[in-house]
Amino acid sequence: MTLLAPRPVHPGRAQGHLPRLLAGLADGSRAGLHLHEATFGPLPLPAEPASAAARRAASRLIDVVERSGLTGRGGAGFPTGRKLRSVAAGHGPAVVVANGCEGEPASRKDRLLLSRAPHLVLDGVALAAFAVGASQAYVAVHAGEERLAAGLEAAVQAREVAGIDPVPVRIVRVEPRYVASEQTAIVQRINDGPGLPTFTPPRTHERGVGGRPTAVNNVETLAHLALIARYGNSWFRQAGVPSAPGTALVTVSGSVARPGVYEIELGTPAGEVLMIAGGPTERPQAILVGGYFGTWLPAEAAWPAPLSHPGLRSVGAAMGAGIIVALPESSCGLAETARVVRYLADESAGQCGPCAFGLPALADALADLAYHGGRGDAAERISRLIRLIEGRGACRHPDGATQLAGSALAAFGDDARWHGRRGPCHGVQRPPVLPVPGDVEYW
Amino acid sequence: MSQRLRVNPIMCAGHGMCAELLPELITLDPWGYPIIARGPVPDELTPMASRAAAACPTLALLIVEEEGR
Ligand SMILES: Cc1cc2nc3c(=O)[nH]c(=O)nc-3n(C[C@H](O)[C@H](O)[C@H](O)COP(=O)(O)O)c2cc1C
Ligand code: SF4
Ligand code: SF4
Numbered sequence: 001m002t003l004l005a006p007r008p009v010h011p012g013r014a015q016g017h018l019p020r021l022l023a024g025l026a027d028g029s030r031a032g033l034h035l036h037e038a039t040f041g042p043l044p045l046p047a048e049p050a051s052a053a054a055r056r057a058a059s060r061l062i063d064v065v066e067r068s069g070l071t072g073r074g075g076a077g078f079p080t081g082r083k084l085r086s087v088a089a090g091h092g093p094a095v096v097v098a099n100g101c102e103g104e105p106a107s108r109k110d111r112l113l114l115s116r117a118p119h120l121v122l123d124g125v126a127l128a129a130f131a132v133g134a135s136q137a138y139v140a141v142h143a144g145e146e147r148l149a150a151g152l153e154a155a156v157q158a159r160e161v162a163g164i165d166p167v168p169v170r171i172v173r174v175e176p177r178y179v180a181s182e183q184t185a186i187v188q189r190i191n192d193g194p195g196l197p198t199f200t201p202p203r204t205h206e207r208g209v210g211g212r213p214t215a216v217n218n219v220e221t222l223a224h225l226a227l228i229a230r231y232g233n234s235w236f237r238q239a240g241v242p243s244a245p246g247t248a249l250v251t252v253s254g255s256v257a258r259p260g261v262y263e264i265e266l267g268t269p270a271g272e273v274l275m276i277a278g279g280p281t282e283r284p285q286a287i288l289v290g291g292y293f294g295t296w297l298p299a300e301a302a303w304p305a306p307l308s309h310p311g312l313r314s315v316g317a318a319m320g321a322g323i324i325v326a327l328p329e330s331s332c333g334l335a336e337t338a339r340v341v342r343y344l345a346d347e348s349a350g351q352c353g354p355c356a357f358g359l360p361a362l363a364d365a366l367a368d369l370a371y372h373g374g375r376g377d378a379a380e381r382i383s384r385l386i387r388l389i390e391g392r393g394a395c396r397h398p399d400g401a402t403q404l405a406g407s408a409l410a411a412f413g414d415d416a417r418w419h420g421r422r423g424p425c426h427g428v429q430r431p432p433v434l435p436v437p438g439d440v441e442y443w
Numbered sequence: 444m445s446q447r448l449r450v451n452p453i454m455c456a457g458h459g460m461c462a463e464l465l466p467e468l469i470t471l472d473p474w475g476y477p478i479i480a481r482g483p484v485p486d487e488l489t490p491m492a493s494r495a496a497a498a499c500p501t502l503a504l505l506i507v508e509e510e511g512r
Contacts, residue, residue: 199451352452353476388472394453 017239019263020247021223025116030151033158036119043123044229045130049166054130061131061229062088068233069245070225074099074218075293075321077309080225083215084131087205090213093135096128096167097190097209100141100152100219101174101181104291105343105435106323109249110219112261114141114148117223118155122169124222127229129167132215136167139219140186143173176437178292178347182395183216185349196349197395218321220249241267244308248319252277254326254433255284267311271303274326282328286411288434290320292340293400296333296411299326317407325434332427334415336434337408338366343436344401355398358389362405369416373423379409379416445483447507448492452476454503461504464495477504 024039025031031039046054066081087094098121102110114121121139129137141149149171156169174180174189182197187208189195208214217225224246228236237245244266250273253259257278264273270287274280287302288294295317297305305312309319327333345359362385369378386402393399409416418425448468457475467488468480484492484506496504 199453353455353457353474354452354472357474357476358472388478392450392452392476392478394451 018247018265020227020239021113021120021220021249021263022117030116031119033119033155033162036117040120040123040227041230043126043164043226045126045166049130055133058088058131058133061127064233065131065225065228068228068236070221070228070236071244071309072218073220073224073248073321075291077319080217080221083205083217084128087132087213087215090206092212094129094132094213094215095209096125096132096134096137097183097186097214097216098125098137098139098219098222099181099183099186099216100139100148101176101186102142102321103176103178103181104321104323105437106253106288106291106325107251107321109251109261109322111145111148113219113223113249114139115151118152119159120223120226121219122152122155122159122165123226123229124217124219124224125169126165126167127225128215128217128222129165132213134167134215136209137165137169138172138190138209139169140172140174140181140189142176142181144176149173178344179349179395179397182397184395186216187214196351197397199394239265241265241306241308241311243267243310244306248307248322250307250322250324252324252326253435254288254324255280255282255328256326257281264307266308267306269303270297270305270307270324273307273324280326280328282330284326285329285331286327286333288323288325288327290318291323292344292434293396293403294318294320294323295403295407296327296337297407298411318403327433330427331430331433332370332415332425333408333412334366334370334419335424335428336432337404337412338363338370339432339436340434341366341401341405344397344404348397349395352393352398354389354392358385358392359398359401361385362389362401366405366408369419371424371428373419373421374416376420378420379413382409444508444510446489446492447483447509448479448496449505449507450477450479451503451505454501455499456501456503458500460498460500461495464498465491468492469495483509 062084070080071077100114125137152171159165180195183204184198190209204214240246247263251261284299286296305315342363345363348355350356365381386406389398390402462469462471469477
């Protein structure tokens with residue numbers, strides 16, 4: 001997948017004030033500290049972080065973030081101001097963790113941001129640390145992505161030399177698997193554990209790294225925070241819609257002419273975003289929104305759906321980490337889903353019975369339907385498994401998989417009946433549209 | 444205050460002891476892991492709920508106190 005700088009390419013809509021996050025960057029370039037400060041101005045932090053005035057400034061910063069309406073860009077869309085406030089209210093010095101793992105195979109936005117605008121993310125880390133009264137911060141990335149990690153370490157060093165950051169920032173490498181970037185898993189990894197999700201309570205914001213109140217924020221969320229601290233909450237709300245203010249990075253792939261990462265205003269209809277990405281190269285039958293914990297929507301339903309948490313909720317979908325995949329007519333949505341659910345089953349941490357046994361059973365039933373016709377009752381077996389698995393893991397990994405599977409039954413219901421009567425369609429032999437790490441044979 | 448049952452699915456080893464002691468609220472899934480009935484524990488069942496929680500070999504069955512109903 002190519003990484004494109006977001007550009008105002010669609011004539012129908014005034015996107016002239018975009019990009020925000022990648023402002024000042026020419027195609028493919030990376031902002032060093034100089035260019036970063038020339039573009040956005042210096043990091044707005046008080047000189048005496050320990051003073052009473054600074055503590056008031058920290059509380060004001062959280063007010064501004066709350067008023068901006070910024071929500072997390074890592075998947076769940078939780079209000080960032082509220083998260084910072086609860087961490088700030090905890091006992092003793094806090095910890096900030098920037099989640100830059102981007103475990104979603106079809107997402108590229110966090111890597112793009114970290115590699116091209118590292119200082120914007122690190123500004124966000126510094127500001128979050130200031131806001132919650134942290135004494136230590138971490139940026140988590142996948143182990144094995146050494147260029148990315150080394151680039152971040154160089155950026156942190158440049159800031160140390162310039163004396164910018166109020167707290168030490170450490171880059172941590174977590175195992176490159178889907179569940180290892182769930183927030184309790186990252187916390188456990190930093191705490192020298194195996195790096196798997198843990199049972200809650202205790203919640204991360206109460207007891208996280210070293211037992212201290214810990215704010216885990218997605219790296220894009222922190223980059224928005226860096227801009228809100230500079231330009232204010234009203235500026236932030238000039239883009240997007242009142243129910244979902246601001247912009248978001250989305251990764252568009254599948255059958256579109258220019259797959260890549262784009263910055264869009266929240267509330268932009270999904271169809272318009274596909275046009276921004278060059279438009280379909282083949283008639284899409286369905287759109288996957290939100291990633292592998294996401295939702296298949298039939299193309300006609302997806303086209304006008306506003307890309308925002310509330311907008312997508314109203315059509316039974318979720319924004320996730322801003323992933324949009326156009327599935328061409330010639331592909332088989334059931335086969336695509338079967339492959340992805342097999343991948344998610346393999347990625348289970350294997351700690352919880354309903355996830356460890358339920359997801360493989362769900363993947364088997366989906367594969368049966370997609371590749372063998374389903375013996376007449378696969379759709380009912382799938383629905384039964386979904387009800388059985390939902391809500392019963394320590395983390396939301398199994399719920400993500402059941403959401404995807406359930407939406408596939410709804411969006412590809414006609415296909416399921418066809419597979420049942422006539423056996424697999426031609427689409428199952430098409431090259432896969434949804435990427436799965438490792439590219440193993442999944443049936 | 445009312446009580447609610449919760450399973451820590453990481454600790455739970457699927458022994459099924461809890462379902463034997465409290466079949467009114469706990470059934471087992473096809474893999475032997477407990478499914479808890481929705482809603483608060485009815486007053487008449489709270490003593491059995493406590494016994495089931497205490498009997499779980501891995502202390503995975505939790506009784507959570509919550510405000511309101
Ligand atoms: C299985 C699983 C994997 C996750 N992977 C990521 C990830 O790769 N990056 C990320 O930012 N959040 C991920 N999350 C969400 C995090 O747990 C956490 O909610 C998020 O980092 C908080 O940041 P935000 O509030 O800024 O969105 C994952 C959650 C689950 C359940
Ligand atoms: S639900 Fe699955 S992925 Fe989450 S902790 Fe349990 S076994 Fe691991
Ligand atoms: S008794 Fe404990 S370990 Fe056994 S099934 Fe019940 S909760 Fe799980």
